[in-house]
Amino acid sequence: MNTELTQEAIIRFSGIHVAFGSNRVFEGLELSVRRDEILTILGESGCGKSVLLKVILGLVPWQQGSVNVDGHTLSPGHDSDLLAVRRKVGMVFQGGALFDSLTVFDNIAYPLRERGISDRAQLRKRAGEVLEMVGLPGIEAKMPAELSGGMRKRVALARAIAEAPKVLLYDEPTTGLDPVNVRRISELIVALRERLGVTAVVVTHDLASAFMISDRIAMVAERRIAAIGSNESLQRSSDPRVRRFLDAMPLGSTEALPGGGP
Ligand SMILES: Nc1ncnc2c1ncn2[C@@H]1O[C@H](COP(=O)(O)OP(=O)(O)O)[C@@H](O)[C@H]1O
């Protein structure tokens, strides 16, 4: 096994440039995600938060720089480690898209089958385990349309953890949910980190949720990480880009957990 990883970063972006034609999204992005932390990414709509997550999985093309994920390096034209990276990294996509025509069981089994696991008893067992972890035991036979929005997000989460990833990427996991479900998903993200020991990178618009769950918060602006630090240091920041963003957003109806704010 690979033991040369001495630095604490499990993901490291180095000098990333991403452009879609003339739309330059990142220019020289640098960011390290620490092993076992929950890092939240904030930033205005369209600033590149989803792109940043997709770079990790090789889902968008980029022009310069490299991303190291737990010892595997991806760079433009060098994606031989992509499969290895995808095995280690699970993603809960924006909207938490489930396959509407498949049962909850088949949704969760899907990525496992893609990986060549076909033993039904094994798939059943794994689906049962991950549904229990997200607090939805026994709903294997239900169709997505029968579930509430909050439940669908939790099934998407169950699907993402089914492959036992080392890193989970969450793209706006609480968007569109009511405050009770925002809190439930936020608590689940923290609980899964404790229980599975996964590192989490969470993109959110929800400041209350960010302050509730994060070890550190990074703010994307002007094609880079404009600021990064503890919740408290972000809240105290005098950087005008941070202030503009934080001051424009009310903390919302969800209380911050202890340590999450004054
Ligand atoms: N696959 C793509 N093709 C072309 N442009 C894209 C693609 N994905 C994202 N973009 C553009 O990149 C920018 C950042 O998008 P995105 O990361 O989705 O923003 P957000 O911060 O809201 O998640 C936007 O201008 C968007 O239009």
Ligand SMILES: [Mg+2]
């Ligand atoms: Mg997005």
